[in-house]
Amino acid sequence: MNSDSSPSSRASSPDMDGMFLRDHHLHHHHHHHVGSSVSSSTQSGDQQRQKMTGGEHLRSGDAKSASVGSSSNSNKYKLKKQVTEEEMYQLRLKINGRERKRMHDLNLAMDGLREVMPYAHGPSVRKLSKIATLLLARNYILMLTSSLDEMKRLVGEIYGGHVFLHVLHPVERATGAHVYPSTPFLDEGLTGCAPSPAAGLRLPALGRTAVSLHHLPGASSSTHPHHLNGPHETHRGGKGRDEMMSAVCDRQRLRHVMMIVNR
DNA sequence: TAGGCCATCTGGTCCT
DNA sequence: AGGACCAGATGGCCTA
Numbered sequence: 001m002n003s004d005s006s007p008s009s010r011a012s013s014p015d016m017d018g019m020f021l022r023d024h025h026l027h028h029h030h031h032h033h034v035g036s037s038v039s040s041s042t043q044s045g046d047q048q049r050q051k052m053t054g055g056e057h058l059r060s061g062d063a064k065s066a067s068v069g070s071s072s073n074s075n076k077y078k079l080k081k082q083v084t085e086e087e088m089y090q091l092r093l094k095i096n097g098r099e100r101k102r103m104h105d106l107n108l109a110m111d112g113l114r115e116v117m118p119y120a121h122g123p124s125v126r127k128l129s130k131i132a133t134l135l136l137a138r139n140y141i142l143m144l145t146s147s148l149d150e151m152k153r154l155v156g157e158i159y160g161g162h163v164f165l166h167v168l169h170p171v172e173r174a175t176g177a178h179v180y181p182s183t184p185f186l187d188e189g190l191t192g193c194a195p196s197p198a199a200g201l202r203l204p205a206l207g208r209t210a211v212s213l214h215h216l217p218g219a220s221s222s223t224h225p226h227h228l229n230g231p232h233e234t235h236r237g238g239k240g241r242d243e244m245m246s247a248v249c250d251r252q253r254l255r256h257v258m259m260i261v262n263r
Numbered sequence: 264t265a266g267g268c269c270a271t272c273t274g275g276t277c278c279t
Numbered sequence: 280a281g282g283a284c285c286a287g288a289t290g291g292c293c294t295a
Contacts, residue, residue, distance in 0.1 A: 096272060098282070103270075129268060 113137055 114128055115121070117136050128136060 092272090099273085100271070102283070131268090
């Protein structure tokens with residue numbers, strides 16, 4: 001399954017069963033055979049299967065053949081040796097299929113996360129990348145946590161401290177410093193300007209695909225399709241927080257808040 | 264065209 | 280032993 005069903009989706013994914021073995025995988029110890037691997041990616045499944053089951057298909061780098069060679073039990077060795085190439089082919093297909101399913105499930109979970117993220121959804125909006133989704137989610141959680149804490153403090157003040165429930169933010173617990181999301185959800189993780197070292201999300205080493213911070217949706221530009229800033233404040237005491245406070249002052253909503261707090 | 268993002272395959276490791 | 284998980288490698292698609 002291709003999880004990209006949005007405008008950002010690829011036009012097509014290679015035939016799954018057909019690409020179970022690329023040329024560069026057959027030549028596992030000879031990576032960077034660019035020329036041959038390019039053509040192999042367009043081969044049909046039958047063509048690749050023929051390679052796999054052909055005379056020179058099993059290199060020492062192959063997992064199963066390697067396990068055969070490393071076996072210390074001679075009987076086991078003979079049994080392993082009897083595994084036919086067809087069986088190995090089927091096993092490879094099976095393993096690849098499991099891995100595909102695992103990644104698809106991961107992508108489904110990522111889609112579920114995107115659905116609850118505060119950014120523009122829609123068919124005309126490019127969906128968040130995986131890294132952007134995770135960074136946004138983290139900062140969104142941080143913001144919600146501190147907002148909840150502030151609501152509870154306000155409720156406590158209104159009721160003369162009788163219902164004062166100060167829930168320490170995880171970062172506060174770790175550092176003793178009070179935490180407010182001073183930047184848009186995504187911005188914090190992207191810039192590394194987290195409230196504290198404990199909260200700072202360091203960008204992982206992304207290999208050849210280094211993330212361009214300024215290109216991530218909503219990171220800085222308000223003209224980008226994703227407005228992560230949206231109705232949420234960009235700093236302490238911003239518009240979003242004012243709205244929240246006014247909402248809390250609404251008597252009906254205050255009752256609702258009290259129900260939640262005292263639950 | 265380069266860079267970003269992604270899907271897929273693969274081999275290794277860990278767990279049940 | 281088999282499955283889950285992970286990271287590396289590779290090629291395809293898209294966009295600035």
